[in-house]
Amino acid sequence: MGKPGKTEKRSKGRPVAASAGVGRDALIKAARELLQELPPEQVTATAIARRAGGDPALVRYYFGNRTNLLLEVAQAIGSETHTEPPASGHPPDLLADFIHATFRFTRSARNMQRLMLNELDSASSGEVRESVRQWNRVPVDHYAAIKALDDGGEGAGDLIDFDPLFLHLAVVGISDFFITGGPLVKLLTPEGTDMDDLAQRYEEFVKRLLLDGLRKRPSGD
Template sequence: MSAATTRKTKARTKGRPDAEGTVGREALLAAAVEELRVSSPETLTLAGVAARAGVHPALIRYYFGNKDNLLREVVKQLVDRGQESARATMESSAPLEEKLAGRLQSMIGVIQSNPHFHRLVLDKIYGQGNDGDGEDLLGRIATRGMRLTVSMLHDQPSRPIRPIDPRLLHVAMIGLTEFFVSAKPLLHELFGENADIDELKSRYVSFVTDLILHGISAPDPAAPTGIDKGRRKGQ
């Protein structure tokens, strides 16, 4: 076989770039998630993600086209995972307090595990909601998130709740959980440099759960209790 024939045989056909082993789309997304734990969205590079995955950057361009599309898919995957992990509990017959606390804990956990999650959501979903792909993604995420909130409130309810707008509760929970992680310097200022952040998170989730369920007004001592109401009806 001539040298020319050998080169022709080894030449790669146009399409998916060669890679070491089997490295597909999901492995590249996983590498991007890991890279975002040490790099900001602005400083992340395709070369850095490729090095972490052990592939050539061309393989990332083959699957995602460019960095912007890669980051958008990362956000989509992170949101999908977080919502899916909460679905079983939200649709269960667990007490409302347990559902609410679990949802808050899960939302904070996603941000703790992915420090740039909030920035990515703002830039790649909310910030691009007016274009075709961004609008579709925002609609999908909002619909699935709202479904979880409605399920939490109404699927096999364990206690009566007053009429509320679940859309406003959904927005409130996002705001209440997103700031907790970025507020770490404030937490240390308020609770001391040696404050245990995990312990504070547990306290915060319990506090917000109670706040949403009961508000901040103290019970009116003059208001009749359930027993008193029953007695009055029997009179």
């Protein structure tokens, strides 16, 4: 027992106070839930631990810091939605399917793009920045594969020439704004509008807009 008036040092092991049963997976789950509800800057280590029912020190214990935890959240979501670049198929259909996948990801991972921009991309760790870069290269490579399938190297496909990076940025921006700009969307729609139905109709509009814009037109049009 320590001397009266002095506090014994806590060991450097796993924090145990009010943290029984709270592990890595519980913290990742809590962070994902909070990112559905709050902007990334409000998803603090304390908020994550409180949602998981544990000690904030667990974030440092398991992940080193909050940024590493949020990166694992992004990687977990990315692995669930990851698809290999297509090796066959009808390019316009593949393009429509991947646009739909981007919208689905945006809805299932609210604030994730904002997390990338505001948090992870500005992290001091070069390893974190590289992980984010690689994670965001996946859709660019997917669009590049669709483009290669379409023209076969001869420009004879259904789609006009396009830059895979620009298309990725456009689709991400268009899909993400419906989430991050939710207050404005609600302001511009009648009271009582079914927002889920509106989101589906918005996605269909965007798909038609992009596909019509990327399709080749008959000569003379």
